[in-house]
Structures are given as structure tokens and as C-alpha cells.
Amino acid sequence: MKKILFFSIISIIGLTGYAQKTAASDSSFVSTENTKPSRLDFNADLKTSHLWRGLVINDGMTATGNIHYTFDKERNFTVGIWGGAGFDGKYREINYYIQYQKNNFSIGLWDLFNTTGIENPEVFNYNKLTSTHLIDLRTSYRFPESFPLRVEVDIILYSGLKDRELNSDNSYKSKYSTYTELSYPVIKNQKVNLDIFMGAGFALDGENFLYSNKTESSFGIVNTGIKATKEISVFNYKLPVSATAMWNPENKIARVQLEVNLF
Numbered sequence: 700m701k702k703i704l705f706f707s708i709i710s711i712i713g714l715t716g717y718a719q720k721t722a723a724s725d726s727s728f729v730s731t732e733n734t735k736p737s738r739l740d741f742n743a744d745l746k747t748s749h750l751w752r753g754l755v756i757n758d759g760m761t762a763t764g765n766i767h768y769t770f771d772k773e774r775n776f777t778v779g780i781w782g783g784a785g786f787d788g789k790y791r792e793i794n795y796y797i798q799y800q801k802n803n804f805s806i807g808l809w810d811l812f813n814t815t816g817i818e819n820p821e822v823f824n825y826n827k828l829t830s831t832h833l834i835d836l837r838t839s840y841r842f843p844e845s846f847p848l849r850v851e852v853d854i855i856l857y858s859g860l861k862d863r864e865l866n867s868d869n870s871y872k873s874k875y876s877t878y879t880e881l882s883y884p885v886i887k888n889q890k891v892n893l894d895i896f897m898g899a900g901f902a903l904d905g906e907n908f909l910y911s912n913k914t915e916s917s918f919g920i921v922n923t924g925i926k927a928t929k930e931i932s933v934f935n936y937k938l939p940v941s942a943t944a945m946w947n948p949e950n951k952i953a954r955v956q957l958e959v960n961l962f
Contacts, residue, residue: 738774741766746958749783749790752853752878752910753898753922753947755954756813757783757790775801790815793822803841811835827871830859847887851880851898855909862909874905880922891929898922900949912950919949 749757767779781794798807811833814820834857841849855876880898900910901918910921924945930937939960946953
């Protein structure tokens with residue numbers, strides 16, 4: 700049922716774009732072919748589920764959006780707002796980020812605010828005792844084309860309820876949960892490309908970490924799998940789509956996720 704809904708939406712989007720293109724002379728549609736490149740942009744994706752670092756954040760159809768602005772001509776320095784919502788209305792998330800990327804290196808600071816299951820979410824609450832925000836430092840580097848291995852290291856720098864534990868004196872401390880991932884394109888520049896990946900989690904200061912559901916686990920493989928990508932044609936449009944198979948040995952779960960990048 701999820702797959703039927705997923706591809707039905709793709710077809711509707713294609714029909715809408717086709718209708719806009721053929722009826723442009725009879726509407727207020729403005730062509731962007733001759734406009735200048737903009738530093739402000741936004742993107743939208745559809746997914747059959749929302750997976751993140753081996754966790755199933757939403758186990759159903761999900762729409763995500765990303766509004767972002769680049770400050771420099773080289774488009775290295777970006778600020779943005781990323782959000783997601785489940786079709787069932789249960790999953791809701793809004794994140795803010797600032798990111799620097801040059802060549803194959805990227806570093807960013809994200810403020811994650813997932814309000815799923817929270818009765819009265821407080822978006823501006825950063826109190827360490829009650830906040831549900833996560834401040835996430837993200838870094839990645841991809842080696843040159845001769846060996847295009849991608850290395851990712853992410854650390855939860857600050858958390859209220861989600862990534863903390865009690866000290867012996869009954870005060871709370873941050874666990875600084877860390878996620879590391881290696882990924883490699885085994886098939887590239889083909890009609891269908893394929894990446895393999897493996898991610899591990901651990902806490903810099905704690906008995907367990909955010910990505911494990913075990914009460915005591917100092918280290919675990921939480922995210923392994925493959926991701927296949929290609930472009931499909933819908934009338935005169937080409938839509939990037941992907942299929943990801945994910946296994947989490949630490950939490951003993953597995954999922955297949957289909958995703959389409961709408962624009």
C-alpha cells in the first residue's frame with residue numbers, strides 16, 4: 700500500500716508539471732530559465748519511512764523540506780531550516796542548521812527538535828533538565844576520486860532529556876553520543892548506482908548511547924546497508940529516486956526505504 704501511494708504521488712506531480720508547462724501561455728506561470736541563480740532555495744522529498752543513523756524515526760510515509768540560504772558566491776557557507784512530517788500526523792520535526800562545505804569536507808551544527816509524542820512541546824526551551832532539543836555537530840570528508848571513501852563523524856554536544864544520564868551525585872551529565880559512518884560507492888556513473896555503508900555508535904561519557912535501545916552498551920554497529928539510486932522519467936521530468944536497505948544489528952531491526960527527491 701505504501702509503494703502504491705508513493706508512486707501515485709510521483710505521477711500526480713509529473714502530471715501537474717506537464718500541465719503547467721503546456722498551459723504556460725494561458726496562465727501567470729513565469730519561466731525561470733532566464734533568471735539569475737539564487738542563493739535562496741528549497742527542496743522537498745517523499746519517503747516511505749524516515750530513517751536516521753539506524754533509527755526508525757517515522758515508520759510511515761513522510762514528507763521533508765529544506766529551506767536554505769548561501770552567504771557566499773562559492774556556496775560554501777549555508778544556513779537552513781529542515782523539517783519533516785508524517786502523513787499520519789504523528790511525526791513532526793523542525794531543525795535549524797549552519798554548515799560550511801568546501802571541496803570534499805563538510806562541518807555543520809544542527810539544532811534538532813523532534814516533537815513526536817510530546818504533549819506540550821516548547822520550541823524555545825533549552826533548559827538542560829527539560830529540553831528535548833539535540834545540538835548535533837556533524838563532520839564528513841570524502842577522499843579523492845581514486846578512492847572515494849566517505850567518512851562521517853557526528854557528536855551530540857548538548858541534550859536535555861534524550862542523551863543524558865545520572866551521575867553518582869544525582870546530577871545529570873551529557874553522554875555525548877557519537878555516530879561514525881563509512882560509505883563507499885561500489886557502482887557509480889551507471890544507470891543505477893550503488894553505495895554501501897556501515898555506521899557505529901558509542902558514548903564519549905556514558906554507559907549507553909542514543910542510537911542503542913540497550914540499557915548498557917558502550918559500542919555497537921547500528922546502521923549497515925546498501926543504497927541504490929537512479930533517475931526516473933515522468934513525462935519531461937527526471938526525478939532522482941533511491942532505495943535503501945538498512946540493518947541495525949544493535950537494535951535487531953531492518954527496513955527498506957524508498958525515496959524521491961521532488962525538487
